[in-house]
Amino acid sequence: MKKKFLLREDTLTDFIITLPGLFLYTLLFMVPVVMGFFYSLTDWNGISKKFNIVGFANYAALMKDTRFAGTVRFTVYYTVLLIIGVVVISLTTALVLNSRIKGGNFFRAVFFFPAVLSLMTVGLIFKELYYRVLPLVGEWLNIPALQTNILANEDLAIYGILFANIWTACAIPTLLFYAGLKNVPADLYEAADIDGATAFQKFRRITLPFLIPTFSMVFILQLKLGLSVFDYVLSITGGGPGGATESIGTIIYNTAFTDRRFGYATAESVVLFLIIAVISLIQVRMTRGKEVTV
Amino acid sequence: MKRFLALILCVALCLSLAACGSGSSASGGGSSTGTQEGTVSGEIEILLHKVEINEIMNTMIAEFNKEYPDVKVVLNAPGDTSTVLQARAVANDMPDIVTFTYNNSDLAYVRDGFYLDLTDQAFMQNVTDSALESNKIDGKNYYLPYISNAYGVYYNVDIFEANDIAIPTTLDELYAACEKLQAAGITPIAFSDQELWTLGHLGDRLMGLIFDDDGTLFEEIAAGEASATEHEGMREVAEIYLKLHEYGQPDSLGVGYEQAISAFANGEAAMMLQGTWLLSLVKSANPEMNVDVFPLPGRTADETRVGINMDLGFAVSESSENQEAALAFLSWMSDPENAQMFADMEGSTSLIKGVEVATPEFAKMSELISAGKSFVIPRGYWAPSMVNELQNALQRLVSSKDVDQFLQEIDEGVKVAYAQS
Numbered sequence A: 001m002k003k004k005f006l007l008r009e010d011t012l013t014d015f016i017i018t019l020p021g022l023f024l025y026t027l028l029f030m031v032p033v034v035m036g037f038f039y040s041l042t043d044w045n046g047i048s049k050k051f052n053i054v055g056f057a058n059y060a061a062l063m064k065d066t067r068f069a070g071t072v073r074f075t076v077y078y079t080v081l082l083i084i085g086v087v088v089i090s091l092t093t094a095l096v097l098n099s100r101i102k103g104g105n106f107f108r109a110v111f112f113f114p115a116v117l118s119l120m121t122v123g124l125i126f127k128e129l130y131y132r133v134l135p136l137v138g139e140w141l142n143i144p145a146l147q148t149n150i151l152a153n154e155d156l157a158i159y160g161i162l163f164a165n166i167w168t169a170c171a172i173p174t175l176l177f178y179a180g181l182k183n184v185p186a187d188l189y190e191a192a193d194i195d196g197a198t199a200f201q202k203f204r205r206i207t208l209p210f211l212i213p214t215f216s217m218v219f220i221l222q223l224k225l226g227l228s229v230f231d232y233v234l235s236i237t238g239g240g241p242g243g244a245t246e247s248i249g250t251i252i253y254n255t256a257f258t259d260r261r262f263g264y265a266t267a268e269s270v271v272l273f274l275i276i277a278v279i280s281l282i283q284v285r286m287t288r289g290k291e292v293t294v
Numbered sequence B: 001m002k003r004f005l006a007l008i009l010c011v012a013l014c015l016s017l018a019a020c021g022s023g024s025s026a027s028g029g030g031s032s033t034g035t036q037e038g039t040v041s042g043e044i045e046i047l048l049h050k051v052e053i054n055e056i057m058n059t060m061i062a063e064f065n066k067e068y069p070d071v072k073v074v075l076n077a078p079g080d081t082s083t084v085l086q087a088r089a090v091a092n093d094m095p096d097i098v099t100f101t102y103n104n105s106d107l108a109y110v111r112d113g114f115y116l117d118l119t120d121q122a123f124m125q126n127v128t129d130s131a132l133e134s135n136k137i138d139g140k141n142y143y144l145p146y147i148s149n150a151y152g153v154y155y156n157v158d159i160f161e162a163n164d165i166a167i168p169t170t171l172d173e174l175y176a177a178c179e180k181l182q183a184a185g186i187t188p189i190a191f192s193d194q195e196l197w198t199l200g201h202l203g204d205r206l207m208g209l210i211f212d213d214d215g216t217l218f219e220e221i222a223a224g225e226a227s228a229t230e231h232e233g234m235r236e237v238a239e240i241y242l243k244l245h246e247y248g249q250p251d252s253l254g255v256g257y258e259q260a261i262s263a264f265a266n267g268e269a270a271m272m273l274q275g276t277w278l279l280s281l282v283k284s285a286n287p288e289m290n291v292d293v294f295p296l297p298g299r300t301a302d303e304t305r306v307g308i309n310m311d312l313g314f315a316v317s318e319s320s321e322n323q324e325a326a327l328a329f330l331s332w333m334s335d336p337e338n339a340q341m342f343a344d345m346e347g348s349t350s351l352i353k354g355v356e357v358a359t360p361e362f363a364k365m366s367e368l369i370s371a372g373k374s375f376v377i378p379r380g381y382w383a384p385s386m387v388n389e390l391q392n393a394l395q396r397l398v399s400s401k402d403v404d405q406f407l408q409e410i411d412e413g414v415k416v417a418y419a420q421s
Helices: A002-037 A059-066 A065-098 A103-118 A117-141 A156-171 A171-184 A186-195 A198-225 A231-236 A248-258 A262-287 B002-032 B052-065 B081-090 B103-110 B123-128 B127-133 B157-162 B171-185 B195-209 B217-220 B232-246 B257-265 B279-285 B321-334 B336-346 B360-370 B386-400 B402-421
Strands: B042-047 B073-076 B145-156 B188-189 B269-275 B290-297 B307-314 B374-376
Touching: A002 B269, A059 A262, A065 A103, A065 A171, A065 A198, A065 A248, A103 A156, A103 A171, A103 B402, A117 A156, A117 A231, A156 A171, A156 A198, A156 A231, A171 A198, A186 A198, A198 A262, A231 A248, A231 B052, A248 A262, A248 B081, B042 B195, B042 B307, B042 B321, B052 B073, B052 B321, B052 B336, B052 B402, B103 B279, B123 B321, B127 B145, B127 B269, B145 B279, B145 B321, B145 B336, B145 B360, B171 B188, B171 B232, B195 B232, B195 B269, B195 B307, B195 B374, B217 B402, B232 B386, B232 B402, B257 B269, B269 B279, B279 B290, B307 B321, B307 B360, B321 B336, B386 B402
Parallel strands: B042 B073, B188 B269, B307 B374
Antiparallel strands: B145 B269, B145 B290, B145 B307
């Protein structure tokens, strides 16, 4: 009886401890979300004191908006390539670093370096590289597509942004995978060696299951980065040429601050929120139960 | 970036709170003592969008304070004025004086009643008639028009002389000059087609130059009475646009503003099509450069007119508690003597009567403007997001070189832009 009472007091204390966090979360996250949804039902221009509630008219218009559909296609394609690129490169790098090569610490620092740079700076540096250096490389290797600035090419500009993005985005996943690899118990590999397993079998049956939680995390991080890509597009192509690299993030910004259609822009961002929420839910369901717990 | 912006917003808010706090007590005193000069008091805040004239404005304020010692003027030039102004408007905390004018989406501030109607103020008599007329919004003046920018062709005098090229006075002569430069292995024109706004600037200046657009075309397209595909002037603008781009860099779509400026300033390209604001940037990129400007020619020398636009204007906030002090400041600024002092420091064309500006590079354009050969750039007549639609269509035009597709896109863009407004 006495014990039960104590337990309840603990629960109360736990609850009280979470209150400041809950308060901040509600104030800084939940309230804006609700307000944002409200504004998406209006025709507010972002300045005016007066606006009309238009119901779901913004959403209806969005469904027919070909420019917005184009940005959704671009963003999804971009995100898929970003995730594949980041996972493959950072996992490979982590495996190499984990194989006790000489100067491992040095290379760890080198690969982590891009993470400390500001996104805008990286974007502007790459913009200059594509403008001044890459055409020279294209001429030297005799590849016609690279001989002019790739950012001027509607089909290639996306890869210009991706390359810069992957270069910086790989740093933290590499570290995460490296830490994940360190978590795999060495005796499992020894046992597998005794059983005569090949290197691929060891990777497939031992390493991979241990890395599943890391995969989930890297996947969600890159998914979020990819779907909300903004800084790189803005600093490298500005959405051009001809809107070929306009992402959902940049079109939201442009609708709100250039066209001054805040209601419509919030509707766009609600759609982006729904896309991220649905994909994250599916991803969490799919990987649940597949990971190994030590 | 975000954090930086937040910091600026905080500072701006603090400043304005301070302004309101001391202002309310002072304005009470001001109204009881009447409106005589010298007795005006209070604190006013100016939100300035032209960061580059910050120093000049501070000098002007110091001079103003010699005559009005009781008015405290706080100058606030945060950089990202559009966003700051929007936040201030939403928070119901407008600065007393706002200069931001170059973005036509700011018509919204006027139409939502944020600014005072200045039409009947005595000091508006100091402004040139054409500037007053061309800056009317719904028949009234909400800004004190102060200086104007103009759009022209910047050229490298040394390259022109070395290749024996005279200043072109018609479009055909401009093309011929470009041919000559191209034959000599020099890129004739540096474009910055990655930067959407630079595409839009050339586009709407050409629309004004070729068919004197005053907004009717787009209005008629929106009403279903016309179409860009059948409009000869619009087609000609698109053709000229492409023709000029034949003389640009092959990959101009990937070139940013700074990159184009550095190419021009370092002699890699002979010309650049830009507004008066470019001069100081070119000079800081290469102080030794021998640069001059000629007006963007029309089809004939007689048709050549300069596209102008108000670059700096002052509006007074409707909700300002120190309107008297704010109006006194505007009145003082518009005094020809003070406007001359400003012009001597700043160098742009003044919109105040009797002010002479002597920037040698702009002499050829000023000559045309004072001969009445100028037009107000058409974007001010359009629906707010039309500029954006035009810019994007122009960028695709440069990429696809397909005039028909461009004109169709304009038709579609107009319908989108005008449906919203």
